Amino acid sequence: MRVQARVAARAAAGLPVFPLHVGQPATGAPAPVLAAARAALDGHTIGYTEALGLAPLREAIAGHYARTYGIELDPARVGITTGSSAAFQYAFLAAFEAGDTVAVTRPGYPAYRNALLALGCAVELLPCGPEAGYLPSVAALEALPAPPAGLVIASPGNPTGTMLAAAALAEIAAWCAAHGTRLISDEIYHGLSYGAPAATARQFDRSAVVVNSFSKYFSMTGWRIGWMLLPEELYDPVDRLAGNLALCPPTLSQLAAVAAFESYEELDRNLVRYAANRAYLLDALPAAGLGSFAPPDGAFYVYIDVSAYTDDSLTWAARLLDDTGVAVAPGVDFDPVDGRGYVRLCFAGDSSVLREAVDRWGAWLR
Numbered sequence: 358m359r360v361q362a363r364v365a366a367r368a369a370a371g372l373p374v375f376p377l378h379v380g381q382p383a384t385g386a387p388a389p390v391l392a393a394a395r396a397a398l399d400g401h402t403i404g405y406t407e408a409l410g411l412a413p414l415r416e417a418i419a420g421h422y423a424r425t426y427g428i429e430l431d432p433a434r435v436g437i438t439t440g441s442s443a444a445f446q447y448a449f450l451a452a453f454e455a456g457d458t459v460a461v462t463r464p465g466y467p468a469y470r471n472a473l474l475a476l477g478c479a480v481e482l483l484p485c486g487p488e489a490g491y492l493p494s495v496a497a498l499e500a501l502p503a504p505p506a507g508l509v510i511a512s513p514g515n516p517t518g519t520m521l522a523a524a525a526l527a528e529i530a531a532w533c534a535a536h537g538t539r540l541i542s543d544e545i546y547h548g549l550s551y552g553a554p555a556a557t558a559r560q561f562d563r564s565a566v567v568v569n570s571f572s573k574y575f576s577m578t579g580w581r582i583g584w585m586l587l588p589e590e591l592y593d594p595v596d597r598l599a600g601n602l603a604l605c606p607p608t609l610s611q612l613a614a615v616a617a618f619e620s621y622e623e624l625d626r627n628l629v630r631y632a633a634n635r636a637y638l639l640d641a642l643p644a645a646g647l648g649s650f651a652p653p654d655g656a657f658y659v660y661i662d663v664s665a666y667t668d669d670s671l672t673w674a675a676r677l678l679d680d681t682g683v684a685v686a687p688g689v690d691f692d693p694v695d696g697r698g699y700v701r702l703c704f705a706g707d708s709s710v711l712r713e714a715v716d717r718w719g720a721w722l723r
């Protein structure tokens with residue numbers, strides 16, 4: 358967010374910017390969603406809804422699981438939330454007590470550990486660096502001092518885009534079930550994969566909390582709408598938390614999001630552009646001197662080891678921005694231990710911007 362403030366200041370001063378720092382699609386919501394939002398503004402009062410969302414949207418989400426994963430869901434156990442961000446807060450509050458230890462991957466999305474710490478949980482960092490193929494595993498869980506109360510994983514992951522094979526996810530889910538560890542599976546990058554599609558933890562563990570969002574594949578970050586699949590025993594606690602903490606998720610976004618499930622064709626065209634950007638980077642980054650990364654299986658990120666150039670990626674990224682206008686996210690956000698040697702770039706934007714950014718970055722390095 359600080360990089361974002363610097364980018365905004367540069368843009369306001371008329372300086373060039375090549376924004377690869379924020380993890381979001383460059384596109385807006387798909388056309389059917391926009392049409393549904395316009396119709397809702399004209400024909401609806403936009404009042405409060407049920408705390409965990411409107412029935413038609415829950416049913417549409419159940420339909421999405423039947424279509425995508427071939428699994429049946431009870432729509433009444435789907436909770437609609439204010440982005441996946443709210444779903445994590447509800448899941449953490451409902452599933453854990455202050456003092457519980459929850460494991461999160463390192464590198465990983467920073468808000469999990471920050472939210473857990475704010476709620477009084479202890480955070481155990483699960484090393485998932487290059488030696489682990491940038492993925493969590495049962496071996497890493499076995500190496501923890503004790504089974505944690507919870508485990509948060511994301512596949513495809515942020516910042517690396519690496520993805521667990523279905524069998525590896527099944528193994529982790531089975532380990533969690535056997536050790537009384539509540540699995541929270543962040544599936545917000547599902548729909549964005551460049552080989553086999555991602556498996557859902559729901560297929561392997563009915564006590565897992567599955568979290569997903571309209572932000573990434575559905576290209577709706579600012580609409581602040583996501584969902585969670587809740588195990589039976591957590592539904593009522595989360596329903597009460599949601600009603601007390603936020604009343605309900607944004608109604609206009611809920612009404613519009615129903616139409617997201619009519620938009621697969623348009624959204625898959627975005628995926629074609631991401632795939633082209635990814636293919637370009639797999640060659641162009643090494644040619645620019647930035648060849649140390651795991652090829653992303655999904656999402657739209659490359660997490661690059663730049664330790665040959667710096668041991669302070671925060672300052673390095675700030676200099677890169679000042680000198681060239683290229684904005685990337687320093688790894689310290691994602692990994693408090695080794696992140697000073699890494700940066701993350703997002704390739705969800707315009708292909709020509711990406712190409713010029715890599716050219717400038719390479720020239721700067723030379």
Ligand SMILES: Cc1ncc(COP(=O)(O)O)c(C=O)c1O
Pocket residue numbers: 380439440441442443466511514515543545569570571572578581582583
């Ligand atoms: C892995 C991961 N989980 C969750 C989120 C939160 O997204 P949202 O609240 O928009 O659904 C993000 C945002 O970038 C993310 O990268």
